[in-house]
Amino acid sequence: MSQIEQLLKYQQEDEKLIKIEQETASSEERKKYMQAKSFMTKAPEKLDQIDAKAAELERMAARLGAAYEELSEALKDFDALDEMVEEGANVSFYKKSALSLQEKIKSLKGEINALTANVKSVDEEYKALKKKVISMQKQYKESHAVYTAYKEQKKKEMAVIEAELKELAKSIDPAIFAKYQTKRSERIFPIICEVKADRCSKCGIELSLAGKESLASREVVECENCHRFLYKK
Numbered sequence: 001m002s003q004i005e006q007l008l009k010y011q012q013e014d015e016k017l018i019k020i021e022q023e024t025a026s027s028e029e030r031k032k033y034m035q036a037k038s039f040m041t042k043a044p045e046k047l048d049q050i051d052a053k054a055a056e057l058e059r060m061a062a063r064l065g066a067a068y069e070e071l072s073e074a075l076k077d078f079d080a081l082d083e084m085v086e087e088g089a090n091v092s093f094y095k096k097s098a099l100s101l102q103e104k105i106k107s108l109k110g111e112i113n114a115l116t117a118n119v120k121s122v123d124e125e126y127k128a129l130k131k132k133v134i135s136m137q138k139q140y141k142e143s144h145a146v147y148t149a150y151k152e153q154k155k156k157e158m159a160v161i162e163a164e165l166k167e168l169a170k171s172i173d174p175a176i177f178a179k180y181q182t183k184r185s186e187r188i189f190p191i192i193c194e195v196k197a198d199r200c201s202k203c204g205i206e207l208s209l210a211g212k213e214s215l216a217s218r219e220v221v222e223c224e225n226c227h228r229f230l231y232k233k
C-alpha cells in the first residue's frame with residue numbers, strides 16, 4: 001500500500017474521531033452544563049450590582065429622612081400661628097412661608113414615591129435572581145453529572161478508534177504523519193483531497209508542473225494553496 005493510501009485509510013478512521021469530538025462539543029448535554037456554569041460564574045457579579053443599588057437607595061432614604069426632619073421642624077413654627085396673628089404678626093409673611101413649605105413637602109413626597117418604586121424594583125430583581133440561582137444550582141449539579149457520564153461514554157468510543165489509529169499510524173512515514181497531525185490540529189479537514197483535472201478538489205488551485213510530476217511518481221504532494229495532501233484516483 002502506498003503512503004497516500006495509508007494516509008487515506010488513517011483519515012477515514014480519524015474522521016470517526018472528529019465526528020465524535022464535534023458531537024460532544026455541540027451536544028445538548030454540554031450546552032446545558034455550560035449554560036449553568038456560565039450563569040453560576042456570573043451570579044456573584046450580578047449580586048454585587050444589586051448590593052450597590054441597594055446601598056445607593058439606602059443613602060437616598062437617609063437623605064430624604066433628613067429633609068423630612070427639617071420640614072417637621074419648620075412646621076412647628078406654625079403651631080402657635082393663631083396666637084401670633086392675634087398679637088399682630090405679619091400674616092402675609094407666614095402665608096408665603098406656608099406656601100414654600102407646601103412646595104417642599106410636595107417635592108419630598110414625589111422623591112419618596114420614586115424611592116419606594118426603586119426599592120420595590122430592586123427587591124424584585126433580587127428575588128428573581130435568588131430564584132434563578134436556586135434553579136441554576138440544581139441544573140448545574142444535574143447537568144454536570146449528565147455531561148460527565150456522556151463524556152465517559154464518548155471516551156470509551158474514542159478509545160476504540162484511537163487504538164485503531166495507533167495501529168494505522170505505524171505504516172505511515174513519521175515525517176508525513178507529523179505533518180498530518182499539524183494540519184489536524186489546525187482544524188483542516190479533510191486533510192487528504194482528490195485531484196480532479198489537475199486541480200485540488202478542495203480549493204480549486206491547479207497543481208504546478210513539479211506537483212504533477214511528483215503526483216505521477218506516487219509521492220506525497222501538498223496543495224500549494226490550502227496545504228492539504230493530494231491524491232489521484
Ligand SMILES: [Zn+2]
Nearest residue numbers: 200203223226
Ligand atoms: Zn488546495
